[in-house]
Amino acid sequence: xxxxxxxxxxxxxxxxxxxxxxxxxxxxxxxxxxxxxxxxxxxxxxxxxxxxxxxxxxxxxxxxxxxxxxxxxxxxxxxxxxxxxxxxxxxxxxxxxxxxxxxxxxxxxxxxxxxxxxxxxxxxxxxxxxxxxxxxxxxxxxxxxxxxxxxxxxxxxxxxxxxxxxxxxxxxxxxxxxxxxxxxxxxxxxxxxxxxxxxxxxxxxxxxxxxxxxxxxxxxxxxxxxxxxxxxxxxxxxxxxxx
Amino acid sequence: xxxxxxxxxxxxxxxxxxxxxxxxxxxxxxxxxxxxxxxxxxxxxxxxxxxxxxxxxxxxxxxxxxxxxxxxxxxxxxxxxxxxxxxxxxxxxxxxxxxxxxxxxxxxxxxxxxxxxxxxxxxxxxxxxxxxxxxxxxxxxxxxxxxxxxxxxxxxxxxxxxxxxxxxxxxxxxxxxxxxxxxxxxxxxxxxxxxxxxxxxxxxxxx
Numbered sequence: 316x317x318x319x320x321x322x323x324x325x326x327x328x329x330x331x332x333x334x335x336x337x338x339x340x341x342x343x344x345x346x347x348x349x350x351x352x353x354x355x356x357x358x359x360x361x362x363x364x365x366x367x368x369x370x371x372x373x374x375x376x377x378x379x380x381x382x383x384x385x386x387x388x389x390x391x392x393x394x395x396x397x398x399x400x401x402x403x404x405x406x407x408x409x410x411x412x413x414x415x416x417x418x419x420x421x422x423x424x425x426x427x428x429x430x431x432x433x434x435x436x437x438x439x440x441x442x443x444x445x446x447x448x449x450x451x452x453x454x455x456x457x458x459x460x461x462x463x464x465x466x467x468x469x470x471x472x473x474x475x476x477x478x479x480x481x482x483x484x485x486x487x488x489x490x491x492x493x494x495x496x497x498x499x500x501x502x503x504x505x506x507x508x509x510x511x512x513x514x515x516x517x518x519x520x521x522x523x524x525x526x527x528x529x530x531x532x533x534x535x536x537x538x539x540x541x542x543x544x545x546x547x548x549x550x551x552x553x554x555x556x557x558x
Numbered sequence: 559x560x561x562x563x564x565x566x567x568x569x570x571x572x573x574x575x576x577x578x579x580x581x582x583x584x585x586x587x588x589x590x591x592x593x594x595x596x597x598x599x600x601x602x603x604x605x606x607x608x609x610x611x612x613x614x615x616x617x618x619x620x621x622x623x624x625x626x627x628x629x630x631x632x633x634x635x636x637x638x639x640x641x642x643x644x645x646x647x648x649x650x651x652x653x654x655x656x657x658x659x660x661x662x663x664x665x666x667x668x669x670x671x672x673x674x675x676x677x678x679x680x681x682x683x684x685x686x687x688x689x690x691x692x693x694x695x696x697x698x699x700x701x702x703x704x705x706x707x708x709x710x711x712x713x714x715x716x717x718x719x720x721x722x723x724x725x726x727x728x729x730x731x732x733x734x735x736x737x738x739x740x741x742x743x744x745x746x747x748x749x750x751x752x753x754x755x756x757x758x759x760x761x762x763x764x765x
Contacts, residue, residue: 346735389701444702515670523663525756526736533735534727541726546705548691558635558721558731 348461349532355463356528362465370517373510387431389512392505393442394423394430395486402484403445407453415440444542447484448477452543461532469535586710586717587681590692593626594676601671608669615665628711628718629657635720636733637749640741648746655753660729662760674698676706688712691723 346352377385401416419435419442427434436442451473452458459472470478482488487505491498524530540549549557584592597618601607606614633653634641644652679693689711695703709721722729740749 346739442702515667518670519663519667522666522760523659524736525733525752526739529736529739530732533732537727537732538725541705544726546726558638 350460351462352528355461355532358463358465359528359531362463362468365466369507369510370514373507373514376507377511377514385508385511388504388508390423390427390433391430392487392508393433394420394427395490396444397423397442398486399447399481399484400443400445403447403450404443406447406450407445412443416443446474446477447480448474448539449543451477452539458536458539461536463528463532469531471536471539474539584716585681586683586690586708587678587692589626589710589717590694590708591678593623594694597622597668598671598676601668608671610669612662612666612669615668616661619661619665619668624657624661626717626719627657628713628720629653629660631711631718631720632656632660632730635730637737637741638734640738640746640749643741644746648750651750652746652753655750655757656733658757659753659760662757672698677703690717 349355380388397416397420401413401420404410404413404416419440420430422435422438422440423430423433426432433442448471456473458474462470462472462475464470464475467478487501488498491501520527520530600618604614607618630649630653633649633656636656637644637652641649675697677695677697679695681690681692683690689709692708692710694706694708696706697703704725705723706725707723708719709723710717710719720730737749740752744751
């Protein structure tokens with residue numbers, strides 16, 4: 316029972332943050348497509364504050380860990396996420412992709428030694444990335460207003476719900492639930508690993524963006540819309556007419 | 559999302575070639591492939607660029623990549639309707655500053671290039687098309703392939719790139735909100751000033 320409560324603690328705490336955020340935030344009308352802009356900008360600043368601690372850790376990890384170790388860690392967590400990708404591909408009606416993803420998990424978990432080696436990619440089973448937010452998008456749910464959340468970063472309203480569902484289903488939280496310390500370490504390592512993969516990105520955003528908030532927001536939105544179409548072009552627009 | 563900015567990195571570097579050699583007879587996908595392979599070959603061999611020598615990367619981009627880009631068109635698309643509010647002189651300055659920003663950013667990103675490979679997807683072009691999207695994918699073992707698409711337009715002196723789309727994110731339209739807001743607040747001259755200020759911050763000579 317105690318474990319159950321702990322397992323739900325994060326999503327619950329997160330929901331509390333969402334609610335307090337919405338309640339406490341006066342909306343500015345400068346951009347009708349971004350009603351929570353002032354809240355979001357404040358949260359970006361909060362994240363930058365958190366990042367003062369996280370980024371050096373990620374940098375240290377990136378510098379200290381040899382490439383094969385980093386690849387192994389990335390593959391390991393990638394393999395666990397492939398389970399969610401498979402489920403979401405099936406939920407979206409993409410059977411062949413879903414079964415290919417299941418094949419990936421089976422191969423990488425066994426021959427790939429618990430997912431540390433991505434043998435399946437070498438065998439031609441291409442990696443996909445799906446999450447529940449994309450599934451909701453495919454089902455026709457509107458994206459809703461955009462939010463910048465502490466720790467987890469940019470999300471549309473739809474993707475925020477998707478994220479909550481993904482977190483609830485997250486294999487890491489289930490497999491290691493008997494050992495809270497181990498589970499928390501896993502979640503921590505995954506977070507640092509993810510942050511480390513974004514180090515190069517930071518540099519580019521810092522240089523490219525004039526208004527960093529808008530740059531991140533618009534890139535996030537464009538990227539998500541494209542992911543929901545699995546990279547296919549927008550059917551409503553042909554080349555220069557898109558602009 | 560996580561690697562798309564890193565991919566931005568590659569973008570400009572992927573265009574190292576002189577368009578005049580090909581002129582018009584070359585197809586857009588052949589142009590992109592040639593330029594991409596040429597750039598990757600150079601970056602793979604150049605230890606200075608790999609170690610973060612931005613100036614060297616900028617030189618590379620300026621001499622080889624710029625000729626196949628249409629920066630005026632890119633600037634116009636980034637600004638949207640505001641473009642028509644600018645005088646010819648302002649348009650020239652805007653294009654120059656935007657070009658500088660993009661070249662600096664992407665040259666720098668090029669220095670982050672590691673062991674990626676590029677796959678070229680068959681193009682759906684039909685004869686008579688004057689605009690075409692050339693689709694490629696950047697592959698890195700263990701990662702989902704990242705789409706890297708180029709929008710090209712046929713012009714008198716050959717095909718020119720007017721947008722680069724990384725993982726679904728258009729490099730051009732990603733600036734539109736920022737530009738529109740600035741024009742609304744401070745006019746066209748405000749936008750020019752904003753770009754100049756940004757470029758001065760990035761000037762590799764000032765670091």
